[in-house]
Amino acid sequence: MTGRVPSIACIGVIGKHNNPLHISLFPAEERAPLEFQFLLSSCLDIFEARLPHKTADQDFGLLQAVDERLAMYGWMTNTGVKFVVVVDMEGRPATALDSKSATAVGLRDADLKPAFRALQTAYIMLLRNAFYSPPIAANIEQRLGSTQITSRNFIREVQRIAGAWYPGVTNI
Template identity: 80%
Template sequence: MASRVPSIACIGIIGKHNNPLHISLFPPDERAPLEFSFLLSSCLDIFEARLPHKTADQDFGLLQAVDERLAMYGWLTNTSVKIIIVVDMEGRLATTADIKSSATIGLRDADLKPAFRALQTAYIGLLRNPFYDPDEHSPVTANAEQRVGSTQITSRKFIQEIKRIGDTWAPGVTNI
């Protein structure tokens, strides 16, 4: 039997008003978007419950294990945007590099920090774009007259960076 290692199944960017800004599935054609939307929504209460007890650390660690296969990890930005990574513990076949590393042993919270940092950097890059207005993507501030599009992030550069991060990450990777 071939050995398998964890991989990212879903990345969700959730706005400060708990509105989904972006959801990426890995691989997209093998995942059910509605199922992962529900899973991401189920984490919002966990963020709220842990928020009063958090200090300066943005890493919320393991939010919940859905079953023996899927686990959800969270990160909170300074602007109260939540980043959620759903990890599929049997995600992909192990390569020779995975077998030589400690990736086949399991998954630690620290294994996801490079991915969270890369995702936060991608989001900061999006915020630095003068044509991106985060208030346009907020259901509280974007009323029917102001809103031209949806509340989803549509920046191709941002979406490509999220896809790159999701495809690149593996346990033991220290820089993405």
């Protein structure tokens, strides 16, 4: 029997006003979207509780272990946008390249830093796009429509990051 390697189950981008900007599930057909929306909402209090103790470091590390299988990790930009990565500890079957990380008992906070850096870069590239207009406040949905990120390039990049990440990766 082959071992299993942790993989990313969900990536959430949460706005400054705690409004969900983007949620991606991996693999989408096997995940319950509502369950992960609740999980992402539940971590917002943890961000708020840890915020007074944070200085220049943007990595919030392990936010919470949902159960023995799912763990949530967080990162906040200097503008208040939060990235949350939910890791499935039994995510995917191990390949020959994953043999070292397949035997790992758990994850270190540093294992997710490359994914968070790549997500932040993707978000910055989205904001640099002259045709993208970011939501101004959480209540604009009533006036302007959805506040969700719908950029195909951003969504494709989030999917690439989730597919490329594995424990021990140093650059994505």
